[in-house]
Amino acid sequence: MxxxxxxxxxxxxxxxxxxxxxxxxxxxxxxxxxxxxxxxxxxxxxxxxxxxxxxxxxxxxxxxxxxxxxxxxxxxxxxxxxxxxxxxxxxxxxxxxxxxxxxxxxxxxxxxxxxxxxxxxxxDVEANRAMGAYGADWLVKKVGVVDRPLRVLTHCNTGALATAGWGTALGVIRELHARGLVEVVYADETRPLLQGSRLTAWELVQEGIPHYVQADGAAAGTILRGEVDAAIVGADRIAANGDTANKVGTVGVALACADAGIPFLVAAPTTTVDLATATGADIHIELRGEDEILEWSGVRTAPAESRGHNPAFDVTPGRLVTGLVTERGVLEISVGELPAHHLR
CATH class of the missing domain: 1.20.120.420 (translation initiation factor eif-2b, domain 1)
Structure with missing residues (x-):
């Protein structure tokens, strides 16, 4: 930018x-x-x-x-x-x-x-810069592709707009791009408020990073067709066992990455890690207003009798997270508790 x-x-x-x-x-x-x-x-x-x-x-x-x-x-x-x-x-x-x-x-x-x-x-800006470098180094090594730039997928918005500056998951992508290592970014539109298509795509345009905006429902298929080398997402809260709350739709991306055998990287500062929360089951999931998914631009799109279920977040089990990058480095998560010395 x-x-x-x-x-x-x-x-x-x-x-x-x-x-x-x-x-x-x-x-x-x-x-x-x-x-x-x-x-x-x-x-x-x-x-x-x-x-x-x-x-x-x-x-x-x-x-x-x-x-x-x-x-x-x-x-x-x-x-x-x-x-x-x-x-x-x-x-x-x-x-x-x-x-x-x-x-x-x-x-x-x-x-x-x-x-x-x-x-x-x-x-926060300093932490984001550090995790961008750590995450880029780790992804290049983990993916093991040396003869071409990477194809990455991200969900929601995790750039300068979502932070004090630079970005978390999008900060990793920006660092990769600065090294000439991004072929294309698949940006999920991210329902219900379209933070991917409205915000992430806008930031990618400012950076001149090639990208596609795709429907959330397209993400798993894109991954399983072999069109993605890695997924990089942010987090709103990370429990002590590595379970991660992020914008709704993230867990589907993680499941597809696990099935495809590609890295699923979570990028977040240590302030996002909550060691007092044992597992993702203890994370409060915000429910937003029904109209956000029953209407479009103020026009009702669902039958008048329909109710809306509108969780703002979902929880990805720690076993599906290949790596967690913070300002202290990358932790490859195994099922169990995160080591406190790495995070605090």
Missing amino acids: PQELRAVDWTGSSLALIDQTALPHRTETREIRDVDGLVDAIQRLVVRGAPAIGAAGAYGVALALLQGEREGWSAEETQAAVARVRAARPTAVNLMVCVDRVMARFDEGLDAVLAEAAAVQRE
């Missing part, structure tokens, strides 16, 4: 968020000045992607402090407002981790809170 995207940016008194509901047709920035606005932006996916939500939540502590000063809140009222930000999206653990980290400096005042939030943002 000519200039690195900043999906989350602190202006000095407010949060500037790229409105990801408007892309790819319009590039708009929303200024967020209060807690209600931030909670709404997180829940409506104006800002989305686990690391980006974490960065927004970190600055949300500062927003709450500033709003509390304007409106005369007590410390308890300000802390309650921060708790609303922390709970805005329950599946992505990064939001909770980053809010808690910044809240540890709450009693030191606004300057300390802002310094910690800025550190959260800076460290």
Whole structure:
């Protein structure tokens, strides 16, 4: 990209968020000045992607402090407002981790809170750059193809839009592309809100990376026909046994990769790893509104009597994950618990 995207940016008194509901047709920035606005932006996916939500939540502590000063809140009222930000999206653990980290400096005042939030943002970019290099090195070795660039598949959006900068899974793809090692990317459209076709494809265009957008239902067939060398996805929460929550549809990609015998790589910072969650069965799966899948552009597409089942995420069992890349390197997962020393 000519200039690195900043999906989350602190202006000095407010949060500037790229409105990801408007892309790819319009590039708009929303200024967020209060807690209600931030909670709404997180829940409506104006800002989305686990690391980006974490960065927004970190600055949300500062927003709450500033709003509390304007409106005369007590410390308890300000802390309650921060708790609303922390709970805005329950599946992505990064939001909770980053809010808690910044809240540890709450009693030191606004300057300390802002310094910690800025550190959260800076460290995420650094982590993404590191995992991009580690992931690219590992994939080239794992795939074992030396005479041509790679064909990779990704699901949902995991680029600069989903993070503080650079990207997780898409960051690995960007690193491969910089080395001349990407033939084509298959970007799943990612229902129900089309983060793949709206956001990932938009980022790939900015980078000049060849790609196809495909229906989620096409992914398994593309893999089993031998048209993909590896799949790379992100994560919203990783349990202690390696089970991984990611955007709904991910588990089907993992199953197809296992059957085809190709790598399924999860790219996520260590803030996404939740060692307090034993298995994927303990991960809360957010259910979104029915209209997102019963309607299209405000027009009802299902019978009036139909109900909608709209989980935002699914859980991929750890046994299907070939490797987990964090800023510390690549861990090849075996069934059981993740080694804590690698992740913390």
